[in-house]
Amino acid sequence: MDAKYTHAREERIDFMNNREKKSSSSSRTLGIIFGVLLAIIIAAVTAFLIWFFVFKEEKKQSGLLTSPSKRVFSGHMKLAQVNYDEKLEDTSSQEFRDFGEKLQQELETLYQTDPLLTKYYTKSVVTAFSEGVIAYYWSQFDIPATDLEMLPEFSEERILDALESGIQKQRRGIQPNDVKIIEITASATDSRMARIPTEEDCxxxxxxxxxxxxxxxxxxxxxxxxxxxxxxxxxxxxxxxxxxxxxxxxxxxxxxxxxxxxxxxxxxxxxxxxxxxxxxxxxxxxxxxxxxxxxxxxxxxxxxxxxxxxxxxxxxxxxxxxAQTCGELLTGSKGVFTSPLHPKFYPPAVDCKWTIKVPEGSKVRVKFNMFRMKEPGVDVSNCHKDYVEIMDTKYCGELSSLSLTSETNVLDVMFHSDESYTDKGFTAEYTAFDPKNRKMNLFLY
CATH class of the missing domain: 2.60.120.290 (Spermadhesin, CUB domain)
Known part of the structure; x- marks a missing residue:
């Protein structure tokens, strides 16, 4: 092969130094990262837009798409100077409608003692009456998106303050034939449970x-x-x-x-x-x-x-x-007692006392085989709502086991349930415990 042909086939080869190699590699890496990030961003934006419009359409169809934030409070009003009529129990009766509308207007007036509540007040609905005479109601406040920073102001305390202030003002100008509100309650309520009995299905x-x-x-x-x-x-x-x-x-x-x-x-x-x-x-x-x-x-x-x-x-x-009778004097060497109506949930607002008395020289050993008094938000180290009290100590929550021994031959066991949240309660057995009888001690353990 001649030299001229050989020269024509020669290729040029350039060598990159280390700095150039690193620059080229970094550029390729940055390009790959940028491409991946761009793809992620596009996918995320697409997913959000799909979710947003589907979510919006579902909410629109279900009737739940509203611009304001809704706050609902419910409770009851105890009334004076009213003769109870059984027709008030029928939500379709004219008596229910007329008296309900009168109390709804009264609630709107009561909220006017607080300018903030008045500004966002939407409506009140009376849902039922019972003997006493007690009227049950809920009130709604709608806070637009531009004022959402006001949401923390809508507390139970503020609602109650406004209602009670309005009632005090009302009493100063009340006429002999006017309805008199002598007690009122209000509690934050899940808006899904705010029903209009004269209009709703189910x-x-x-x-x-x-x-x-x-x-x-x-x-x-x-x-x-x-x-x-x-x-x-x-x-x-x-x-x-x-x-x-x-x-x-x-x-x-x-x-x-x-x-x-x-x-x-x-x-x-x-x-x-x-x-x-x-x-x-x-x-x-x-x-x-x-x-x-x-x-x-x-x-x-x-x-x-x-x-x-x-x-x-x-x-x-x-x-x-x-339902409300419980507690007794328990004697003998052993026995069993339970919370009211166990294994049903015990009723609200019940107090019981069992006095266990065993022979002189013995002590009382109580063992709770089942103990359940759980309640949302209750600190079991405090037990300020439902509890069993023994020897000046309160017990609540859920306990896998609880065994106690008295200091004398008499032991009092107190049970208390307040007005809200009940549970299964407890089952317990007691036995006379002779501190001098070791064999009996081993048997009891």
Missing amino acids: FYRLEAEDVEKMFQSPGYPSGYEAKTRCQWQIRAAVENTVIVNFPNFDIEDDCTDDFVSIFDSLSPDYSQAITKQCGQRPPSNPLEVVSSGNIMLINFITDSSVQKPGFNATYKIIPKIK
Whole structure:
């Protein structure tokens, strides 16, 4: 091969120094990173826009898309100078409508003592009446998006202050035939439970009697739908309490989405809530609740798309004296006692005292085989709501075991439940304990 041909086929080769190599590598890396970030940003923006418009459309179709932030408070008003009429129990009666509208106007006037509440006040709705005369209501305030910094101002304390100030002002100018409000309560309420009984579907008024009756969630047992809003008002004669048993209970596990909320009232007032439940309960451990008086309110709320069977329930009366009678003098070498109506949930607003007395020279040993008095937001080191008190110490919450020995042959066991949130309570057994008998001591342990 001649030299001329060889020269023509030669290729030029350039060598890069280290600095140039690093620069080129960095450029390629930056380009790759930028491309990946750009792709992530585009995907995120696309996903957000899809979510936003789908979410907006779903909210629009469900009627939940509103610009203001809603705050709802509920409670009851105890009235004077009013003769009770049973027609007030019928939400379709003219008497209910007329008296309800009168009290709704009165509530609007009461809120006028607070300029902030007046500015955002939307409406009040009277939902029921009971003997006493007691009217049950809820009030709504809508805060627009431009004023959301005002939300913390809408507290229960502020609402109550305004109502009580308005009542004091009202009393100074009250006329002989005017309705007089002598007591009022207000509690922050889940707006999904704010119902208008004269307009809503899935709103029921039930009368409890000696004979067991039944009601159930919509669609049971095939399954309930999302966005269900149901309410049952249960009443009984004044000398009775209401007991409701849920032999079948299976709803979604998340209590923020789907739940049953039960009240010792005809208003969804959390200061008088008996319990809030979700999930599944086996038939061997049914949910059974009892009111302190002759009324009860049950709400069924669903938001999730998870389809569950729901529940069926029975209701009847228990004489008030039976539901609220508890505590006694216990003698003998051993025995058993329980919280009121166990294994049902104990009623609200009950106080009991058991005095256990064993022979002289012995002491009392008490063992709680089951102990459950759980309540939302309660510090178990304080036990300021529901509790068992023994030897000046209060016990609450859920305890796997609790055994105590008295200092003498007499031991007092006190049980207290307040007006809100009840539970299964306890079962306990006691035994006479002879401190001088070692064999007996070993046997008891």
